[in-house]
Amino acid sequence: MKQKIIISSALVLLLVLVAFMVKDFFFSKPDNTNPYRFELDNIREGDTTKAVYSETLQIKTTLEEIHGLTTDSLGRIYVSGKDGIEIFNSSGKVETKFKIDSTAQCIAISQNGKIFIGVKDHIEIWDKSGNRLSRWASLGADAVITSIAVKGEDIFIADAGQKVVYHCHVKGYLFNKIGLKDPATGVPGFIIPSPYFDLGISKDGNLWVVNPGRHSFEKYKSDGTLLTSWVKASNAMEGFCGCCNPSNFAFLNDSLFVTSEKGIERVKIYNTDGTFLAVVATPDQFEEGTTGLDLAVDNQNRILVLDPAKKLVRIFEPK
Amino acid sequence: MKKTLAIVFLLFLFAVQFMDSYGIQRFPKPEFESGYVQPETLLPNPRAEMLAILDIAVLIISLSVVSWLVIKKRNRNGVFWMSVFALAYFGFYREGCVCSIGSIQNVTLALFDNSYLISISAIIFFVAPLVYTAFFGRTFCAAVCPFGAIQDLVAWSPQKIGSRLNAVLGVIPYIYLGLAVLYAATGTDFIICRYDPFVGIWRFNASFGMFVFGGILLIVGIFIARPYCRFLCPYGVLLNWVSRFSRKHITITPAECIQCRLCENSCPYDAIDMPVTTKNPEDKGTMARKLIFITFLIPILMLLGGWIGSKLHEPLAGVNVKVRLAKQILNPGTPKNQPETFEIEAFKSAGKQQSQAFAEASAVLHKFYIGSWILGGFIGLVFGGLIAGRLMTKHRTDYTPNKGTCLSCVRCVDYCPVKLPK
Numbered sequence: 168m169k170q171k172i173i174i175s176s177a178l179v180l181l182l183v184l185v186a187f188m189v190k191d192f193f194f195s196k197p198d199n200t201n202p203y204r205f206e207l208d209n210i211r212e213g214d215t216t217k218a219v220y221s222e223t224l225q226i227k228t229t230l231e232e233i234h235g236l237t238t239d240s241l242g243r244i245y246v247s248g249k250d251g252i253e254i255f256n257s258s259g260k261v262e263t264k265f266k267i268d269s270t271a272q273c274i275a276i277s278q279n280g281k282i283f284i285g286v287k288d289h290i291e292i293w294d295k296s297g298n299r300l301s302r303w304a305s306l307g308a309d310a311v312i313t314s315i316a317v318k319g320e321d322i323f324i325a326d327a328g329q330k331v332v333y334h335c336h337v338k339g340y341l342f343n344k345i346g347l348k349d350p351a352t353g354v355p356g357f358i359i360p361s362p363y364f365d366l367g368i369s370k371d372g373n374l375w376v377v378n379p380g381r382h383s384f385e386k387y388k389s390d391g392t393l394l395t396s397w398v399k400a401s402n403a404m405e406g407f408c409g410c411c412n413p414s415n416f417a418f419l420n421d422s423l424f425v426t427s428e429k430g431i432e433r434v435k436i437y438n439t440d441g442t443f444l445a446v447v448a449t450p451d452q453f454e455e456g457t458t459g460l461d462l463a464v465d466n467q468n469r470i471l472v473l474d475p476a477k478k479l480v481r482i483f484e485p486k
Numbered sequence: 487m488k489k490t491l492a493i494v495f496l497l498f499l500f501a502v503q504f505m506d507s508y509g510i511q512r513f514p515k516p517e518f519e520s521g522y523v524q525p526e527t528l529l530p531n532p533r534a535e536m537l538a539i540l541d542i543a544v545l546i547i548s549l550s551v552v553s554w555l556v557i558k559k560r561n562r563n564g565v566f567w568m569s570v571f572a573l574a575y576f577g578f579y580r581e582g583c584v585c586s587i588g589s590i591q592n593v594t595l596a597l598f599d600n601s602y603l604i605s606i607s608a609i610i611f612f613v614a615p616l617v618y619t620a621f622f623g624r625t626f627c628a629a630v631c632p633f634g635a636i637q638d639l640v641a642w643s644p645q646k647i648g649s650r651l652n653a654v655l656g657v658i659p660y661i662y663l664g665l666a667v668l669y670a671a672t673g674t675d676f677i678i679c680r681y682d683p684f685v686g687i688w689r690f691n692a693s694f695g696m697f698v699f700g701g702i703l704l705i706v707g708i709f710i711a712r713p714y715c716r717f718l719c720p721y722g723v724l725l726n727w728v729s730r731f732s733r734k735h736i737t738i739t740p741a742e743c744i745q746c747r748l749c750e751n752s753c754p755y756d757a758i759d760m761p762v763t764t765k766n767p768e769d770k771g772t773m774a775r776k777l778i779f780i781t782f783l784i785p786i787l788m789l790l791g792g793w794i795g796s797k798l799h800e801p802l803a804g805v806n807v808k809v810r811l812a813k814q815i816l817n818p819g820t821p822k823n824q825p826e827t828f829e830i831e832a833f834k835s836a837g838k839q840q841s842q843a844f845a846e847a848s849a850v851l852h853k854f855y856i857g858s859w860i861l862g863g864f865i866g867l868v869f870g871g872l873i874a875g876r877l878m879t880k881h882r883t884d885y886t887p888n889k890g891t892c893l894s895c896v897r898c899v900d901y902c903p904v905k906l907p908k
């Protein structure tokens with residue numbers, strides 16, 4: 168009897184093995200997932216509970232594509248994009264909209280209200296009525312202008328294509344180039360694997376530039392002297408990861424950094440020394456794959472996020 | 487005029503190429519400036535030629551030694567230690583590749599695909615055991631095959647399962663062999679390697695599923711000795727055929743059988759044929775009727791099997807990547823918002839036309855149609871042979887090893903009280 172049980176059990180196991188082979192070979196569904204896909208799901212999931220800001224307003228834009236975002240001292244919101252510029256008041260109502268004959272990748276406002284836009288390889292200056300005041304010469308065949316900052320008579324232009332920041336007079340002539348690799352002065356050079364290269368002027372009047380390939384921020388005097396820098400390279404939420412992050416940043420009025428990333432679409436706040444402080448917006452609030460989350464901060468210290476996928480300006484305030 | 491048009495057309499094509507190049511170069515490629523150096527792509531080196539020759543030499547020497555131990559010395563201890571060596575060398579050191587069992591597929595693919603280059607090792611691993619079997623029986627199974635060796639070492643409490651069950655389960659290797667040949671010949675898959683139960687153990691890297699698979703087989707092997715060899719091994723089918731005609735096969739007794747029945751239960755593989763001393767042998771008329779029945783039955787079974795096989799050629803071909811891709815293109819079968827499967831994505835990015843995918847799939851299906859006819863016919867033949875074997879009784883006076891299924895392990899020899907003078 169015992170022998171029969173043993174033999175029966177062994178035979179059943181043997182047949183189970185054969186059945187497993189048949190099932191596995193003929194009836195199992197092939198794995199269609201892309202084996203080369205860089206999985207970010209775990210990193211994305213970690214963010215969702217930590218946002219200390221909430222979204223309070225969404226402004227719908229009417230441009231076909233949107234690329235640049237800025238605000239002025241009165242809280243007006245400027246959006247640049249394909250063939251046009253839209254200006255909203257602080258509550259999201261359209262004040263002006265005018266056409267341009269190109270795509271404005273980035274936008275900045277001078278203290279006297281002139282609109283500076285970066286169009287591929289050159290700068291254009293417009294007024295709020297939609298008149299082009301000037302068009303600068305090309306910065307070079309390889310130029311890809313991704314960010315502009317204006318401070319008085321100085322204008323700083325980020326050129327991702329040539330990996331340099333141009334320091335010019337607002338009338339168009341060049342003062343100097345900033346950020347070219349120079350071991351003698353400790354300037355590491357910009358590593359820019361994709362066309363995301365942002366800059367801004369901090370409260371103390373110095374220039375901050377993202378070095379996205381290094382996941383760092385670098386602070387320069389207007390003559391190009393490197394003053395300081397901070398790096399946050401990490402897969403954790405406290406840092407930046409991927410080939411080239413952060414993609415954009417802006418300053419809160421108390422000089423804190425607001426950053427945005429691509430790959431993992433999120434907006435965070437850092438202290439001036441690079442200490443991670445808070446999460447503003449989490450990946451689940453954006454469509455996966457959204458890039459170009461340009462940032463601005465208005466006179467009420469609200470954080471404005473450009474969402475090109477949804478064609479929105481999204482405004483976040485502390486909870 | 488035609489020449490000018492051709493030149494203009496070519497110039498246009500070149501211009502389009504340059505536009506692409508411009509597009510690619512418009513923005514610089516990712517680069518590293520932090521001292522990181524891109525490592526060179528490393529490809530595993532092929533096994534050194536000397537080591538491949540060593541493998542062949544070890545195989546030939548092992549076969550020779552085991553054959554000598556089995557046929558001349560009738561020495562179970564020697565066979566046991568040789569199987570330990572085979573487990574160590576062909577199993578753990580050589581990590582089970584190339585093995586004679588899997589070489590069926592290499593040989594098949596080489597026969598059907600001119601572009602496939604088969605190594606000399608694969609050919610020799612396929613042929614040498616068959617040649618030795620033709621002379622000495624399945625001495626390869628006895629102590630050279632690492633699959634047999636590992637199972638032999640765990641056959642602690644082997645039970646007899648009866649000749650009928652043995653015969654029914656014994657059909658599985660034939661089907662497995664037929665499928666393995668079909669899938670190798672069509673360039674679809676090497677299923678013997680895919681379901682190699684022990685390769686993960688040799689390499690210490692088995693997936694959980696295959697570890698369980700191999701583990702269960704070894705557990706089953708405690709009670710049903712060498713289950714893989716007897717009820718799965720496709721190479722065993724070939725060895726079985728060849729061994730039936732072996733010139734010098736091991737015998738239980740070195741001289742005349744004294745009918746002591748001591749060896750009756752000695753074989754863990756149920757491979758000893760009992761004496762058949764029928765009191766009333768069948769008359770010639772009954773024998774003739776049986777023969778006529780078998781003569782008609784086998785072709786009918788083959789035709790029936792071939793017809794069933796041909797009806798199953800599409801499901802059988804469903805695992806082929808080209809057929810699967812064509813099916814996915816025809817019927818993606820995914821909800822609208824879901825991304826395309828990786829295979830379709832890869833196909834599209836390669837810039838191929840759908841018609842090309844369908845043509846390739848159609849060619850594969852045609853191969854499967856013919857292959858399925860042959861496979862079905864082969865399985866029909868196997869069943870016919872099984873029935874014939876049950877119908878036709880063979881007269882035997884002594885206890886003899888079944889030349890087809892005997893694995894030449896020499897266990898039975900020790901039970902025989904008849905010894906030759908030294």
